[in-house]
Amino acid sequence: MEPNHAIESLQALAQETRLTAFRLLVEAGPRGVAAGEIARTLGIAPSSLSFHLSHLVHAGLVASRRAGRQVIYAAEFDAMERLMAYLTENCCRGAEGCGPLVPRIAAGPPIVEDRAS
Amino acid sequence: MEPNHAIESLQALAQETRLTAFRLLVEAGPRGVAAGEIARTLGIAPSSLSFHLSHLVHAGLVASRRAGRQVIYAAEFDAMERLMAYLTENCCRGAEGCGPLVPRIAAGPPIVEDRAS
DNA sequence: TCTATAATTCCATAATTATCGAATCATGGA
DNA sequence: TCCATGATTCGATAATTATGGAATTATAGA
Numbered sequence: 151m152e153p154n155h156a157i158e159s160l161q162a163l164a165q166e167t168r169l170t171a172f173r174l175l176v177e178a179g180p181r182g183v184a185a186g187e188i189a190r191t192l193g194i195a196p197s198s199l200s201f202h203l204s205h206l207v208h209a210g211l212v213a214s215r216r217a218g219r220q221v222i223y224a225a226e227f228d229a230m231e232r233l234m235a236y237l238t239e240n241c242c243r244g245a246e247g248c249g250p251l252v253p254r255i256a257a258g259p260p261i262v263e264d265r266a267s
Numbered sequence: 268m269e270p271n272h273a274i275e276s277l278q279a280l281a282q283e284t285r286l287t288a289f290r291l292l293v294e295a296g297p298r299g300v301a302a303g304e305i306a307r308t309l310g311i312a313p314s315s316l317s318f319h320l321s322h323l324v325h326a327g328l329v330a331s332r333r334a335g336r337q338v339i340y341a342a343e344f345d346a347m348e349r350l351m352a353y354l355t356e357n358c359c360r361g362a363e364g365c366g367p368l369v370p371r372i373a374a375g376p377p378i379v380e381d382r383a384s
Numbered sequence: 385t386c387t388a389t390a391a392t393t394c395c396a397t398a399a400t401t402a403t404c405g406a407a408t409c410a411t412g413g414a
Numbered sequence: 415t416c417c418a419t420g421a422t423t424c425g426a427t428a429a430t431t432a433t434g435g436a437a438t439t440a441t442a443g444a
Contacts, residue, residue, distance in 0.1 A: 157286055221392090237354075243293050336411050
């Protein structure tokens with residue numbers, strides 16, 4: 151994953167309305183939720199929701215399909231996995247519990263607060 | 268981790284300058300990097316960097332300590348781990364590779380594109 | 385075709401965020 | 415104390431983002 155795509159994904163999630171919507175879709179699973187129901191649940195105007203959903207879709211974190219008059223949105227779990235992988239590989243080096251098999255060797259020998267220099 | 272803190276952390280990372288700076292600090296490890304050196308590396312004004320670092324510090328993703336005339340910034344790996352844990356628990360349900368032990372049971376039976384309804 | 389429903393796009397406005405020069409603060413050394 | 419260096423805060427400005435009403439588009443049913 152390129153840094154720019156990671157930033158796009160992080161931006162998509164870094165907003166209260168969108169994170170709430172995304173969590174709702176994660177809860178709902180592959181079946182997804184209709185736009186109108188999301189808007190009602192979050193208590194915001196449909197046009198505002200469209201604005202936010204378009205961010206999530208553009209980042210690839212959410213997919214939409216039409217079902218009759220409604221448009222169903224569903225979380226794209228694979229995309230979320232890829233984001234997690236990016237963060238693990240690029241933002242966790244040196245830590246232990248962050249991700250699989252990213253040893254602390256990369257950051258050099260562990261220096262324990264050498265403020266004495 | 269509360270959703271608001273997660274959003275703060277995501278916002279901190281969801282910006283090119285800040286993500287680059289954070290990755291630099293992750294690379295550097297616990298020893299950290301002086302503010303001036305970060306600004307030089309990123310090619311931005313010191314005042315701009317301060318602005319961005321304050322975001323990262325406020326989110327808890329980065330810590331600062333003074334060393335003589337310079338201020339050294341270092342990644343807080345624990346905070347990053349906690350963010351990863353939050354995302355795994357709240358944004359990955361139903362997926363397999365996202366995190367440890369979050370079974371797909373939570374999202375109900377896996378529905379394989381039931382567009383036939 | 386007409387109507388009702390669901391959603392999006394368009395538009396204006398408000399709010400937030402990013403940028404950097406200038407001024408200020410903090411530290412170390414002469 | 416004075417000066418130089420490193421960093422932050424302040425201030426103005428530019429750019430981006432969020433909000434919701436009104437208009438538009440898409441679909442289903444009468």
